[in-house]
Amino acid sequence: MGSSASQLTKELLSEYQELTFLTKQEILLAHCRFKELLPKESRNTMDYRVPMEKILTMPELKSNPFRQRICYVFSTSEAKDGSLSFEDFLDFLSVFSDSATPEIKSHYAFRIFDFDDDGTLDRNDLVKLVNCLTGDAPETRLSQEEMNQLIGNILEESDIDKDGTVNLSEFQHVISRSPDFVSSFKIVL
Amino acid sequence: KSITTLRNQPWRMKKKLETLKEAQEFIEKFEGALGKGKGRKFYAYKVMMLKKWMKFKRDFENFKTACIPWEMKIKEIESKSFGSSVASYFIFLRWMYGINMVLFGLTFGLVMVPEALMGKPYGSMPRKTVPRSESSTAMDFATLWDFGGYAQYSVLFYGYYNNQRAIGWLKFRLPLSYFLVGVGTIAYSFMVVIRTMASNANQEGGGDDTSFNFSWKMFTSWDYLIGNPETADNKFASITTSFKESIVEEQENRKEENIHLTRFLRVLANFLVLCCLAGSGYLIYFVVRRSQKFALEGLENYGWWERNEVNMVMSLLGMFCPTLFDVISALENYHPRIALRWQLGRIFALFLGNLYTFIIALMDEINLKLEEEAVVKYNMTIWEANLYNGTLSENSTRPPIEVDPADVPRGPCWETMVGQEFVRLTISDTMTTYITILIGDFLRALFVRFINYCWCWDLEYGFPSYAEFDISGNVLGLIFNQGMIWMGAFYAPCLPAINVLRLHASMYLQCWAVMCCNVPHERVFKASRSNNFYMAMLLFILFLSTLPAVYTIVSIPPSFDCGPFSGKSRMYNVIQETLENDFPAWFGKVFSYASNPGLILPFILLMVLGIYYLQSTSKAYKAANIELKKKLQNIIKVPDLILTFHFRSNIDNPNSNLSPLMTNVFCLCK
Numbered sequence: 017m018g019s020s021a022s023q024l025t026k027e028l029l030s031e032y033q034e035l036t037f038l039t040k041q042e043i044l045l046a047h048c049r050f051k052e053l054l055p056k057e058s059r060n061t062m063d064y065r066v067p068m069e070k071i072l073t074m075p076e077l078k079s080n081p082f083r084q085r086i087c088y089v090f091s092t093s094e095a096k097d098g099s100l101s102f103e104d105f106l107d108f109l110s111v112f113s114d115s116a117t118p119e120i121k122s123h124y125a126f127r128i129f130d131f132d133d134d135g136t137l138d139r140n141d142l143v144k145l146v147n148c149l150t151g152d153a154p155e156t157r158l159s160q161e162e163m164n165q166l167i168g169n170i171l172e173e174s175d176i177d178k179d180g181t182v183n184l185s186e187f188q189h190v191i192s193r194s195p196d197f198v199s200s201f202k203i204v205l
Numbered sequence: 206k207s208i209t210t211l212r213n214q215p216w217r218m219k220k221k222l223e224t225l226k227e228a229q230e231f232i233e234k235f236e237g238a239l240g241k242g243k244g245r246k247f248y249a250y251k252v253m254m255l256k257k258w259m260k261f262k263r264d265f266e267n268f269k270t271a272c273i274p275w276e277m278k279i280k281e282i283e284s285k286s287f288g289s290s291v292a293s294y295f296i297f298l299r300w301m302y303g304i305n306m307v308l309f310g311l312t313f314g315l316v317m318v319p320e321a322l323m324g325k326p327y328g329s330m331p332r333k334t335v336p337r338s339e340s341s342t343a344m345d346f347a348t349l350w351d352f353g354g355y356a357q358y359s360v361l362f363y364g365y366y367n368n369q370r371a372i373g374w375l376k377f378r379l380p381l382s383y384f385l386v387g388v389g390t391i392a393y394s395f396m397v398v399i400r401t402m403a404s405n406a407n408q409e410g411g412g413d414d415t416s417f418n419f420s421w422k423m424f425t426s427w428d429y430l431i432g433n434p435e436t437a438d439n440k441f442a443s444i445t446t447s448f449k450e451s452i453v454e455e456q457e458n459r460k461e462e463n464i465h466l467t468r469f470l471r472v473l474a475n476f477l478v479l480c481c482l483a484g485s486g487y488l489i490y491f492v493v494r495r496s497q498k499f500a501l502e503g504l505e506n507y508g509w510w511e512r513n514e515v516n517m518v519m520s521l522l523g524m525f526c527p528t529l530f531d532v533i534s535a536l537e538n539y540h541p542r543i544a545l546r547w548q549l550g551r552i553f554a555l556f557l558g559n560l561y562t563f564i565i566a567l568m569d570e571i572n573l574k575l576e577e578e579a580v581v582k583y584n585m586t587i588w589e590a591n592l593y594n595g596t597l598s599e600n601s602t603r604p605p606i607e608v609d610p611a612d613v614p615r616g617p618c619w620e621t622m623v624g625q626e627f628v629r630l631t632i633s634d635t636m637t638t639y640i641t642i643l644i645g646d647f648l649r650a651l652f653v654r655f656i657n658y659c660w661c662w663d664l665e666y667g668f669p670s671y672a673e674f675d676i677s678g679n680v681l682g683l684i685f686n687q688g689m690i691w692m693g694a695f696y697a698p699c700l701p702a703i704n705v706l707r708l709h710a711s712m713y714l715q716c717w718a719v720m721c722c723n724v725p726h727e728r729v730f731k732a733s734r735s736n737n738f739y740m741a742m743l744l745f746i747l748f749l750s751t752l753p754a755v756y757t758i759v760s761i762p763p764s765f766d767c768g769p770f771s772g773k774s775r776m777y778n779v780i781q782e783t784l785e786n787d788f789p790a791w792f793g794k795v796f797s798y799a800s801n802p803g804l805i806l807p808f809i810l811l812m813v814l815g816i817y818y819l820q821s822t823s824k825a826y827k828a829a830n831i832e833l834k835k836k837l838q839n840i841i842k843v844p845d846l847i848l849t850f851h852f853r854s855n856i857d858n859p860n861s862n863l864s865p866l867m868t869n870v871f872c873l874c875k
Contacts, residue, residue, distance in 0.1 A: 030260075035221045039267045079437035080429060092217055103218035111215075112429065123215045125424065142423070149427060150448070151441030158448060165452050169419040176837070190420045197425040204280050204430065 036110035045205050046109050049074075050102050066105075068098035076203050081148040085128045112203040121201050122191040126184050136181035142167050275299055278716050291719065294676050295712070297739065301683060302708045304397055308390050308694065308701040315386050316379075316698050317360045323373025324366070331613040332767045333358060333365055340611060351512070352625045361628075361699035364621035364767035370782075378787070380769035380779045387695040387758075391751050394691065398747060402740045422447060435724070467538060474536045478551055481529060485522050486558045492518045493566030497573070516633035519559055523634075524641060527552050527678060549677050553742065556685045557749070564692075564753050567626060571761065574619040578764060581616045588614055618767040620696045623757075627693025628700060634686060635707050642718050646672045650722035671724040679715075684743050691750035695758070 024032075024047055032043050053066045053074070068087045077083040087098035090108040100108070110116060111124045129137055131144045146166060150157055158166065174182050174190045182190075191197050214221065279295045328334050335343045335358050343354035352361070359365055372379050426444050431437050496515050499507055510517070530551045534544055592608065650671055657663070686704070694700045758777060763770040770776045784793045798804070 030263075031222065031225065033263060035218065035225065041267065041271065075432050079431055079434050081427065081437075081441075092219065103222075107218050117213055120213060120215055129424070145423060146448070149423070149441070150445045151438065158445070162449065162452055166419065166448060169452075170423055173418070174420045187424070191424060194421050194425045196421070200425060200428045200430070202430055 032106060036106055037113045037115040038106070038110050042109065042113065042205070043106065046106060047102070049205055050105050063101065065093055065099040065101050068100075071098075071100055076205065081151075082128055085131065089124065089127045109203070109205065112201065114202060114204075118192065118198050119188070121198065122188045123184070125191065125197075125201060126187045136183045137187065138181040139167060139171075142170060142182075274302075275712060275716075278712075282716065282719060291674050291676060294674075294679055295716065297680060298683060298708065298712055298715075300401075301687060302705070302712070304394065305687075305690070305701055305705045305708060307393060308690075309705045311386050311390055311393075312694065312698040312701050315382050316366075319372065319377050319379055319382065320366055321360050323375065323377060324369075324379065327358070328610060330367065331610045331615065332367070332618075332771075334610040336615055337609075337611045352628050357621060357625065361697065362621045362624045363696045363698075363769075364618040364764075366767075366769040368769050368771045368773075370786075378783065381783050383769045384776065384779050387754075390694055390701075391691065391747075391754075394747055395744075398740060398744050402737060402744065405737045405740060418451060422451065470536045470538070474533050477533050478530060481526060481533075482551075482554055482558055485526060485555060486562045488522070489515070489519060489559055489562045490566055493563065493570075497566075497570060513629075513633065515563075516630050519563065519630065520633050520637035522559060523556065523682070524637060526555050530555075545677065549681070552678070552681055556681065560685065560688065561749075563630075567623060570622065571619045571757070574617040574622060575761070578616045578619075581614060582765060585614055616764050616766045618764045619761075620764060620768055624693060624697030624700075627689055628697050628703065631686065631689055631693075631700065631703060631707070634682075634689070638682060638711075639714065642714060646718050646722040672722060674719050674723045680739055681742075684739070684746055687743070688746040688750045691747060692753055695754050 024044070029040065029043060032038070033040060036043070038046070050066070053070050054064055068084070068091075071077065071087055072083050077086065080086070084098065086108065087100060088096070090104045091098050091100055092104055093099050093101075111120055126137070127133075129141060129145055131141045132138075137145075143163060146163060147157065171180065171182070174186050176186050176189070177183075216224075275295070279292050279299070282292050282295060325333065335354060339354065342348050345354065348354035349356050356362075357364070366379065366383065368380055370378060370380065422444070426447070428440065431440060492514050496511075499511055527548070530548060534548060537544065537547070539547065653671060686707075690700050690704050759775070762774055763776050765771055770779060773779065773782075784796055
């Protein structure tokens with residue numbers, strides 16, 4: 017449901033305000049930034065999807081190790097190529113805004129960390145997660161036995177039903193006890 | 206109402222928009238039907254008002270967010286360079302600014318403005334006039350910078366205020382207002398600090414829970430606000446180190462290579478630190494004594510250094526001792542987080558020691574001034590007698606003789622002296638901080654950047670390099686500055702105003718310095734866990750600051766010729782006087798009954814018992830919490846047990862009737 021004009025109509029703006037956690041100024045700023053990412057010819061249609069490579073050039077996402085996962089999670093394109101429409105972009109900003117509830121943040125964090133999209137965080141997901149966090153340089157990666165030790169400890173702590181994977185409710189249980197999560201899971205334009 | 210829950214759903218925007226449209230159509234369709242009959246018009250009106258109210262609330266929320274001062278600046282610091290830990294310092298600064306604005310409003314509006322507008326003007330009374338002996342230098346910049354001369358005899362300080370009970374056509378009770386504002390500023394500060402601490406504690410939830418260390422490190426350690434590749438690299442490195450550290454700690458107990466050597470070094474380090482603290486305390490005491498000596502001999506004979514010795518020494522100590530502590534702590538070989546805590550504790554002890562030595566020296570000066578006052582009182586009776594000497598024939602009637610207020614001999618107004626000392630200390634502290642920023646950060650950055658081209662080793666990675674933003678040092682400086690304001694505000698009503706200006710300037714200067722001259726930290730520490738630690742320190746300082754003020758109010762008699770309480774035997778007598786004169790008689794009786802010790806002691810006992818009760822119930826809740834958690838972990842294991850039991854029983858007895866029951870229970874548990 018995009019509009020064909022390049023400006024946001026008032027009723028769309030108020031609808032977006034009701035459905036997301038963003039304020040009016042934030043939505044307008046998002047609109048401006050999104051338009052900058054569009055190629056010149058398509059500036060007038062809001063249905064256009066911005067490809068992932070363009071999104072990843074944004075300074076807020078450039079240094080983030082989870083940037084591709086974020087694009088995949090918030091994208092609604094059928095081609096599963098990580099491209100974002102304006103509404104996907106607003107969804108993304110709403111979840112990462114200051115006023116979003118911890119429940120919605122933890123829900124999306126789970127989906128971002130779930131690298132193979134199977135609904136649970138199994139061993140491979142956790143290995144990929146650790147490698148993302150330790151950076152790309154070979155000297156900062158953990159050795160194989162360190163990795164095994166780490167994954168073992170994590171599963172011991174969070175996996176309550178001992179099935180070898182962390183599902184959504186276990187993840188949310190761990191996150192809800194953390195004091196740092198809400199303040200660090202934030203992106204501001 | 207269902208619409209407000211829409212935003213909490215983790216759905217796609219398209220789905221949400223469709224649901225919203227459906228809901229709106231439904232409401233429109235049935236709106237008429239729902240409101241049929243007599244109540245229809247009223248119902249439609251109610252719905253319209255509700256819509257308008259929602260829109261108003263939304264606009265107000267937008268407006269409120271736009272109104273928060275400096276929000277954009279802080280967000281810029283957070284996202285462009287430094288992550289949430291540096292930004293937390295600026296958020297703390299902004300919060301302090303808010304408190305100081307309120308204090309400023311109280312002192313300015315209820316004390317300074319009434320006296321300036323409705324009180325007697327300058328020059329009409331001895332206390333409001335510059336004495337004849339000082340009037341030649343009263344307008345000099347040096348005197349004004351020292352807060353003497355015209356600055357001293359103005360609404361800025363305690364001594365100017367008249368003790369007239371009610372002034373102006375409003376019958377404004379100025380002495381009462383002065384006293385209540387003093388008490389009110391302290392009460393307000395306590396309330397705000399404790400409220401913030403409580404809400405921080407609520408947000409942190411079960412802070413004692415350390416059972417999720419690894420999971421938290423995995424899932425919550427990345428700061429999504431980092432937008433700078435340099436900070437990101439630092440963050441990667443720190444995450445890796447913290448992983449490796451916790452793995453090693455978990456794996457084995459650290460074998461202490463040489464536990465005796467480490468212990469000896471730590472004891473030595475603590476001994477050195479104690480020596481430093483004692484040395485700095487003695488130095489301050491010595492310097493304050495010397496300044497008293499100078500004052501007795503007349504300050505004009507000495508240069509700038511002697512006049513400002515006390516303040517400069519305190520500021521310099523505050524600048525150099527923390528670095529010294531840092532060097533000494535290299536002996537100790539602690540984990541960095543523990544080392545940071547020790548460092549904070551030592552800097553805290555240093556500032557506290559300095560402040561209290563200063564206050565004790567100040568107390569000595571007050572006592573000296575009180576003695577001097579007795580002498581002046583005696584001399585005044587002689588002087589008055591001399592005035593009337595020529596015209597007096599009998600003792601009965603004495604027509605008042607016109608004397609210029611500048612010629613009346615003055616008592617040494619100890620309250621103004623105390624106010625002046627605090628104001629001077631604040632100003633010199635501010636100057637030191639700004640100069641440190643300019644030299645330590647800005648000039649250093651310039652030096653490293655430009656001299657790097659012609660220097661032997663790489664300055665940017667080697668020795669000086671760019672400065673990191675010292676969060677803990679700055680926060681401690683802010684807290685102690687606030688402590689000085691709280692201590693001095695009763696005697697110098699201008700202090701909150703000066704502090705508001707100072708914080709305003711600090712915000713801009715430090716924002717600029719951080720963006721321009723500092724680099725992101727090597728070890729990126731989380732800010733949130735330290736928040737309540739800083740609040741606790743602030744609360745402690747607030748408590749310690751109120752002690753000297755309360756002590757002086759309660760036990761030292763006010764000066765006889767200056768200030769709003771002159772002529773009373775104790776400052777708090779103003780309350781009794783107000784009760785007697787302004788309130789009806791029965792009120793005074795009730796108050797005297799209520800302040801009877803026989804009533805107050807049981808009340809205090811009741812409060813202590815209440816605290817004990819609340820403490821024990823909270824302990825019981827925490828224990829119940831832990832029990833429930835254990836049960837949760839165990840109950841998941843029940844299906845496993847049942848399964849093994851089921852299999853075993855099946856193997857033993859294939860035709861058992863228990864199997865359908867077991868399968869049902871199994872399905873339920875899953």
